[in-house]
Amino acid sequence: MLRIAVPNKGSLSEASVEMLREAGYRVRRDSKELVLTDADNDVEFFYLRPRDIAVYVGSGTVDCGITGRDLLLDSGSAAIEVMTLGFGGSTFRYAAKPGTCASVEEIAGRRVATSYSGLVEKHLAGLGINAEVVRLDGAVETAITLGVADVIADVVETGTTLRQQGLEVFGDEILRSEAVLIRREGSGETAAVEVLRRRLTGVITARHYVMLDYDVPVDLVEDACAITPGLESPTVSQLQNKDWAAVRAMVPRSRTNAIMDELWDLGARAILVTDIAACRL
Numbered sequence: 001m002l003r004i005a006v007p008n009k010g011s012l013s014e015a016s017v018e019m020l021r022e023a024g025y026r027v028r029r030d031s032k033e034l035v036l037t038d039a040d041n042d043v044e045f046f047y048l049r050p051r052d053i054a055v056y057v058g059s060g061t062v063d064c065g066i067t068g069r070d071l072l073l074d075s076g077s078a079a080i081e082v083m084t085l086g087f088g089g090s091t092f093r094y095a096a097k098p099g100t101c102a103s104v105e106e107i108a109g110r111r112v113a114t115s116y117s118g119l120v121e122k123h124l125a126g127l128g129i130n131a132e133v134v135r136l137d138g139a140v141e142t143a144i145t146l147g148v149a150d151v152i153a154d155v156v157e158t159g160t161t162l163r164q165q166g167l168e169v170f171g172d173e174i175l176r177s178e179a180v181l182i183r184r185e186g187s188g189e190t191a192a193v194e195v196l197r198r199r200l201t202g203v204i205t206a207r208h209y210v211m212l213d214y215d216v217p218v219d220l221v222e223d224a225c226a227i228t229p230g231l232e233s234p235t236v237s238q239l240q241n242k243d244w245a246a247v248r249a250m251v252p253r254s255r256t257n258a259i260m261d262e263l264w265d266l267g268a269r270a271i272l273v274t275d276i277a278a279c280r281l
């Protein structure tokens, strides 16, 4: 039975559960449920803190899990990324009161507060910078106001939290994070993990594409297919009226309306858009 760790709380939790649901797995109904068996899919889910997930996966206690790239790197555990999941995007940055620190080099000799001490210590050591890292559990933006640090290193998504504390980022991004599926390093990808990866890839594709159907005069089929080339090749069917053909192709969701405008201008009619519930390509 494949053992999968899922974030039980925090920013990644809801989106992870939704993705697994769309991938056809059983998901918990009650947030107090910590272990869930999905016998039909031969999978057991463990709802754990995202920070701990890399540790469990690295030690081989569970086969794979969903966590953030920043948490994976911070843990230093023997786990690797199988695939990115398209949500939970953020950056990891240094910040300070304006006028305190203009560059990463100026962190030398100062105190850096963070919940990601593994990540920050590695980053500073890589640059040969000596600084005191103060490990806090959260709300690190307040550490400067309270006088326990001069600089913070934290997750920045919209930047609202930093602005509210009168802080500004400096230096380059330490890293760009997002939700990832991870598995233990070394052991090759098992058939069961491969099925999970294919299912999750199917969810991502289904979210990024829509199905477009339209009718077009036969002499315009080539031009229409150039606008909607599909992933492999569009399906072209003859209509009862032999002057017209029906075309079916997947198109990127973000370009749906622009493509419909182009097709309409070309002479296509009866243009229909359908959501893709699931797919395997």
Ligand SMILES: Nc1ncnc2c1ncn2[C@@H]1O[C@H](COP(=O)(O)OP(=O)(O)OP(=O)(O)O)[C@@H](O)[C@H]1O
Pocket (backbone or CB within 6 Å): 009, 010, 011, 012, 049, 050, 051, 067, 068, 069, 070, 071, 088, 089, 090, 138, 155, 156, 157, 158, 177, 178
């Ligand atoms: N706006 C955000 N705030 C915090 N973490 C975020 C955000 N967006 C994405 N993430 C990612 O979520 C993960 C942090 O998980 P964690 O469980 O600490 O979430 P959290 O939102 O900080 O929850 P909590 O603070 O309630 O424990 C990291 O991988 C981080 O990059």
Ligand SMILES: O=P(O)(O)OC[C@H]1O[C@H](OP(=O)(O)OP(=O)(O)O)[C@H](O)[C@@H]1O
Pocket (backbone or CB within 6 Å): 137, 138, 139, 140, 141, 154, 155, 156, 157, 158, 159, 160, 161, 162
């Ligand atoms: O750039 P923003 O959109 O403001 O998001 C980033 C903030 O959100 C997270 O805090 P969270 O609410 O998880 O609290 P925590 O620091 O206690 O984990 C993170 O630690 C930052 O503080």
Ligand SMILES: [Mg+2]
Pocket (backbone or CB within 6 Å): 138
């Ligand atoms: Mg948090």
